Amino acid sequence: MRIDVISAFPEVFEPVMGSGMLGIARNKGALEFEAHDLRDWALPGVHRQIDDSPYGGGSGMVLRPEPVFDAIEAVTAMDGREPLVVLMSPQGQPFDQACAERLAAHGRLILVCGRYEGFDERIRSLADLEISIGDYVLTGGELAAMVVSDAVTRLLPGVLGGDTSIEDESFTTGLLEYPHYTRPAEYRGLSVPEVLRSGDHARIAKWRREQALLRTANRRPDLLEGERAGLTDQERVMIREALRDGMEDE
Numbered sequence: 001m002r003i004d005v006i007s008a009f010p011e012v013f014e015p016v017m018g019s020g021m022l023g024i025a026r027n028k029g030a031l032e033f034e035a036h037d038l039r040d041w042a043l044p045g046v047h048r049q050i051d052d053s054p055y056g057g058g059s060g061m062v063l064r065p066e067p068v069f070d071a072i073e074a075v076t077a078m079d080g081r082e083p084l085v086v087l088m089s090p091q092g093q094p095f096d097q098a099c100a101e102r103l104a105a106h107g108r109l110i111l112v113c114g115r116y117e118g119f120d121e122r123i124r125s126l127a128d129l130e131i132s133i134g135d136y137v138l139t140g141g142e143l144a145a146m147v148v149s150d151a152v153t154r155l156l157p158g159v160l161g162g163d164t165s166i167e168d169e170s171f172t173t174g175l176l177e178y179p180h181y182t183r184p185a186e187y188r189g190l191s192v193p194e195v196l197r198s199g200d201h202a203r204i205a206k207w208r209r210e211q212a213l214l215r216t217a218n219r220r221p222d223l224l225e226g227e228r229a230g231l232t233d234q235e236r237v238m239i240r241e242a243l244r245d246g247m248e249d250e
Contacts, residue, residue: 004036013035111148
């Protein structure tokens with residue numbers, strides 16, 4: 001996959017995109033990533049202008065259409081694959097695991113970072129999608145673009161080294177993930193559940209499913225109504241009884 005980011009501050013990306021799993025993905029060739037400076041397509045002049053005051057008055061500045069149009073068109077031409085152009089915007093659709101999976105299925109993304117008071121409305125005509133990572137406003141779209149890039153990259157084949165743990169992660173199955181424990185078996189009076197030390201894989205799988213259901217019911221009950229959760233009638237009864245008793249048995 002190739003991800004191109006267009007930003008007024010491209011220098012902020014490399015410390016994140018070159019580190020850890022993201023850096024490994026790039027070294028493996030699973031991910032091509034490049035951050036482009038929007039000011040490379042700024043209006044002529046010493047100030048390298050990319051924004052202007054809004055028509056009709058008001059506070060703040062708005063990204064002008066010319067630099068963004070030119071940047072998207074130039075970056076699109078850098079690779080033969082047709083990109084999905086995504087605006088990072090608080091007005092976009094909420095970003096979730098299902099959205100990350102859809103984006104990971106594309107061969108190429110161009111993420112355009114908003115700044116200041118936002119985009120000139122005409123810029124939206126070039127976008128295939130607008131994404132928001134939450135109901136709050138950031139100083140710019142750079143952090144949001146990093147979040148999207150991270151969530152998408154870890155879904156690419158081979159990035160996690162064939163680790164099947166991704167199948168049980170929070171939101172992948174429509175549920176929050178079950179509790180995890182490691183050594184020691186007891187610490188400061190807190191013990192690892194016996195079932196996890198039993199070696200009985202069927203019991204462990206059943207316990208993990210139940211814990212994922214109970215944790216989701218307690219913390220994110222809205223997720224239980226999604227298609228991914230796939231609750232059986234028996235599981236619904238179990239959840240109702242557990243919630244009635246006020247228990248999340250870990």
